[in-house]
Amino acid sequence: MSESATRVLAHNPSVFTGRGTNTYLVGGRDLVCIDPGPDDDRHLAAILEAADARGGGITSIVLTHSHPDHRPLALRLAGRSGATVHCFDPSAGEEHAQPLSDGDVMRSGDLELIAVHTPGHTRDHLCFFDAASRTLYSGDHILNGTTSVVHPGEGDMSDYMASLRRVQALQPLTILPGHGERVDDAGVLIEEYIAHRLEREAQVLAAAQGRPAFAPMDLVPTLYAAYPVEVYPLAAWTVQAHLDKLVRDGVIDQVDGGSDTEPPRYIAPAS
Numbered sequence: 001m002s003e004s005a006t007r008v009l010a011h012n013p014s015v016f017t018g019r020g021t022n023t024y025l026v027g028g029r030d031l032v033c034i035d036p037g038p039d040d041d042r043h044l045a046a047i048l049e050a051a052d053a054r055g056g057g058i059t060s061i062v063l064t065h066s067h068p069d070h071r072p073l074a075l076r077l078a079g080r081s082g083a084t085v086h087c088f089d090p091s092a093g094e095e096h097a098q099p100l101s102d103g104d105v106m107r108s109g110d111l112e113l114i115a116v117h118t119p120g121h122t123r124d125h126l127c128f129f130d131a132a133s134r135t136l137y138s139g140d141h142i143l144n145g146t147t148s149v150v151h152p153g154e155g156d157m158s159d160y161m162a163s164l165r166r167v168q169a170l171q172p173l174t175i176l177p178g179h180g181e182r183v184d185d186a187g188v189l190i191e192e193y194i195a196h197r198l199e200r201e202a203q204v205l206a207a208a209q210g211r212p213a214f215a216p217m218d219l220v221p222t223l224y225a226a227y228p229v230e231v232y233p234l235a236a237w238t239v240q241a242h243l244d245k246l247v248r249d250g251v252i253d254q255v256d257g258g259s260d261t262e263p264p265r266y267i268a269p270a271s
Ligand SMILES: [Zn+2]
Pocket: 065, 067, 121, 140
């Protein structure tokens, strides 16, 4: 049940992680730890203490994805607890993790967590769905208070949109995100996420139309006028992810694929 999830907040607050990464402990005596978080002594101690307080031991560790604010502590937590690690991409870490695929079920006592492959933020992203309580552990696919970054190369906007519809179809009641507070009106938030991305896509297209060949950053000051300039580099990645989707959808053209140092360039037909 979602009521029984314990959240342990990691000490890594930032613009992108909000107050920090949420680590969750769920289940009865055999606890499942979702996203151990960054490799940090204080956080490791706090997770073990929270497991003790529940009167259980951690026997499984599951990872939503491999980013440095979610995965690294898995190695030491597994060593300390003897837990096995499970994730979509075992090769991205040294925990000898076992592979999880879409639809696989992690069982612990009465608890059943279904792995839901949700590529977009990263290719290896999994959400975990507790169908009994209709709780979605959403990792970085859906956040509360900060926006999920879709970084081209690592992520993909077409996949991201499809993955939002995927979790929408599960009809979760509660979302326990990788960053931010729990969400009790899950359907509303997912609807907002989808609307926000569609609106952004329309804004990106409008800003692109009628320009000579442009790079993603050329659109950022217009699209992110309300945001501090510190977010511009990340915003440019998000804009690029939208542009790549528009290219794939046949709406605009890419005129230059870019390189390690130069961003790709695009051109949009006038409306
Ligand atoms: Zn992430």
